[in-house]
Amino acid sequence: MNNIFKNIEGDRTIWAIVAILAILSFLPVYSASTNLVYVANNGTTTYHLFKHAFLLFCGFFIIYAVHKVPFRYFSGGSLLAMPLVIVLLVYTLTQGTTIDGANAARWIQIPFIGVGFQTSTFAGLVLMIYVARYLAKNKDKEIIFKESILQLWLPIAIILMFILPANFSTTAIIFSMILLVCFVGGYPFKYLASVVGIGVLVLTLFVITAKAFPDVFPNRVDTWISRVENFSNQDAEEGYQVEKAKIAIASGGITGRGPGKSIQKNFLPQSSSDFIFAIIIEEFGLVGAGTVIILYLILFIRIVIAAKSAESIFATLLILGVGLPIIFQAIINMAVAVNLFPVTGQTLPLISSGGTSIWMTCIAIGIILSVTANKQKTEHKEIEENPLDVLHEAIG
Numbered sequence: 001m002n003n004i005f006k007n008i009e010g011d012r013t014i015w016a017i018v019a020i021l022a023i024l025s026f027l028p029v030y031s032a033s034t035n036l037v038y039v040a041n042n043g044t045t046t047y048h049l050f051k052h053a054f055l056l057f058c059g060f061f062i063i064y065a066v067h068k069v070p071f072r073y074f075s076g077g078s079l080l081a082m083p084l085v086i087v088l089l090v091y092t093l094t095q096g097t098t099i100d101g102a103n104a105a106r107w108i109q110i111p112f113i114g115v116g117f118q119t120s121t122f123a124g125l126v127l128m129i130y131v132a133r134y135l136a137k138n139k140d141k142e143i144i145f146k147e148s149i150l151q152l153w154l155p156i157a158i159i160l161m162f163i164l165p166a167n168f169s170t171t172a173i174i175f176s177m178i179l180l181v182c183f184v185g186g187y188p189f190k191y192l193a194s195v196v197g198i199g200v201l202v203l204t205l206f207v208i209t210a211k212a213f214p215d216v217f218p219n220r221v222d223t224w225i226s227r228v229e230n231f232s233n234q235d236a237e238e239g240y241q242v243e244k245a246k247i248a249i250a251s252g253g254i255t256g257r258g259p260g261k262s263i264q265k266n267f268l269p270q271s272s273s274d275f276i277f278a279i280i281i282e283e284f285g286l287v288g289a290g291t292v293i294i295l296y297l298i299l300f301i302r303i304v305i306a307a308k309s310a311e312s313i314f315a316t317l318l319i320l321g322v323g324l325p326i327i328f329q330a331i332i333n334m335a336v337a338v339n340l341f342p343v344t345g346q347t348l349p350l351i352s353s354g355g356t357s358i359w360m361t362c363i364a365i366g367i368i369l370s371v372t373a374n375k376q377k378t379e380h381k382e383i384e385e386n387p388l389d390v391l392h393e394a395i396g
Contacts, residue, residue: 066366
């Protein structure tokens with residue numbers, strides 16, 4: 001174990017924030033798991049606690065392993081992973097899992113360990129690296145829209161079309177993050193506007209087709225529409241989850257009811273994952289909510305600093321591409337819990353219980369740390385190669 005700590009590299013602040021978020025997750029996950037036990041009749045609270053601990057332990061091992069890989073390897077790796085992503089997404093859609101008649105084909109089961117693998121999360125991570133790779137390779141070239149359609153937007157469109165039928169919110173997040181990274185990477189704004197227009201048109205056609213042929217193409221379109229309508233219409237009756245989340249938040253006050261004393265966890269569906277922020281507020285009040293927000297804010301600042309100080313355009317875009325979705329997802333999860341966004345089904349990174357959502361976040365963190373570790377090695381090498389600089393600084 002000591003050897004592992006000695007070999008930890010990269011931004012130590014990011015390491016610390018991730019560790020703190022993971023540690024803070026145990027109490028709310030353990031407390032909220034009573035909903036799974038007594039309402040859904042799924043296991044015991046001890047089982048869910050140890051499962052969460054196992055997932056986090058594997059997650060930190062993933063971070064450690066990934067941050068040891070030179071970040072330049074992820075460029076070619078994304079290209080090789082694209083066909084695998086498409087195969088996994090197609091396989092996931094063919095599972096035909098439904099909830100109340102709606103398509104919920106988001107997961108495939110990992111054999112032996114009983115953990116669900118959400119292929120759309122993996123696809124989003126690969127796509128962000130692929131986009132960073134494309135923009136970096138064309139940084140000194142004039143981008144021609146027709147050429148970029150085949151090289152950039154067609155692979156993106158194919159993957160997003162496989163994610164869309166079962167998971168609109170993830171599709172929207174990935175697409176938004178791609179647009180942001182492309183904008184930062186210097187992709188012409190007029191072309192981005194065209195891409196947004198095409199995307200809106202395709203989404204409209206998909207919704208119309210899905211509504212016209214609901215039996216041929218089962219989907220969650222009705223669920224999306226109803227959630228948006230209920231959120232935008234002040235006179236509409238609030239959904240059950242939103243109502244219980246509001247009660248939980250209102251009960252929290254400044255310091256909360258106390259660890260494990262949440263009442264709404266027994267009534268609020270997905271209280272240990274999608275709505276765990278509401279449980280945190282109920283049990284730890286505004287103090288607990290503020291602590292979580294501050295930690296994500298610090299993580300965001302460190303990601304921006306790491307991106308700004310990166311040594312290449314690919315490194316900068318890579319950090320933004322895999323790092324900003326973590327922050328964006330956290331914001332969406334917290335906004336849904338306090339009824340600022342319609343229900344999306346997004347988890348709170350590194351805090352919510354789950355499977356691959358934790359691991360994919362850990363891979364992203366590992367990639368960021370790989371870039372920062374490389375910069376530290378470069379700076380250390382420059383100091384070793386220029387001992388006179390050290391002497392000059394000491395004298396000066």
